[in-house]
Amino acid sequence: MRGKRKKQIRAFLIRELGENKGQALFEKQAETLQALIKSETGKSKSQKKALAQTILPSIALYQALTKDASLKAQAYAYVQKYMLEVVAAKKHASTAKMEFIPGFFAIYRHAFLKIMRASDLWESAQTSDGDSFDVRIRKCLWHTACAENGCAELCRLFCDADNVTYGGLKKIGFTRTKTLGYGGNCCDFHFFRK
Numbered sequence: 001m002r003g004k005r006k007k008q009i010r011a012f013l014i015r016e017l018g019e020n021k022g023q024a025l026f027e028k029q030a031e032t033l034q035a036l037i038k039s040e041t042g043k044s045k046s047q048k049k050a051l052a053q054t055i056l057p058s059i060a061l062y063q064a065l066t067k068d069a070s071l072k073a074q075a076y077a078y079v080q081k082y083m084l085e086v087v088a089a090k091k092h093a094s095t096a097k098m099e100f101i102p103g104f105f106a107i108y109r110h111a112f113l114k115i116m117r118a119s120d121l122w123e124s125a126q127t128s129d130g131d132s133f134d135v136r137i138r139k140c141l142w143h144t145a146c147a148e149n150g151c152a153e154l155c156r157l158f159c160d161a162d163n164v165t166y167g168g169l170k171k172i173g174f175t176r177t178k179t180l181g182y183g184g185n186c187c188d189f190h191f192f193r194k
Helices: 003-017 019-039 045-066 072-098 104-118 141-148 152-166
Strands: 122-128 132-140 172-175 187-193
Touching: 003 019, 003 045, 003 072, 019 045, 045 072, 045 141, 045 152, 072 152, 104 122, 104 132, 104 172, 104 187, 132 141, 141 152, 152 172, 152 187
Parallel strands: none
Antiparallel strands: 122 132, 132 187, 172 187
């Protein structure tokens, strides 16, 4: 787990649970994360990187919380708070700062579609015109990882994080009618110029 994500999770747990309990849960999350990373097989280098840096830290947090009898009932709510108020809020703030770049929508569209086409983290189809672009994701590493690690319900939080990340931007609008995490047959991202 990268240093920044590590610090985020530790700070979040200490803030939510207090110094002693938060540190203990952080250590359990780090231990769980290492076991999850070691158990991953049959993945490409880029998939392993995304898993280790982005996906598995949240899954490990959820698993560590569910293994603590006093926190099991609130585990989903804690991870939801972390994902939306820490991870997604930070991504939203970063994207919002970049909106002031002239031609931001065109630059963002180009970069987003280039990543989607080149990456093996998703299986998707893309369409684009001057004022919008669509991405239909049929298979997603986030969805697969949650299912493979026995917490398919957690994928919804990754989907919800997209809503926070892209919601309320000044130059880009975002809609979606379904996601794999919520049981849809695909994720149908639609971005448009505001």
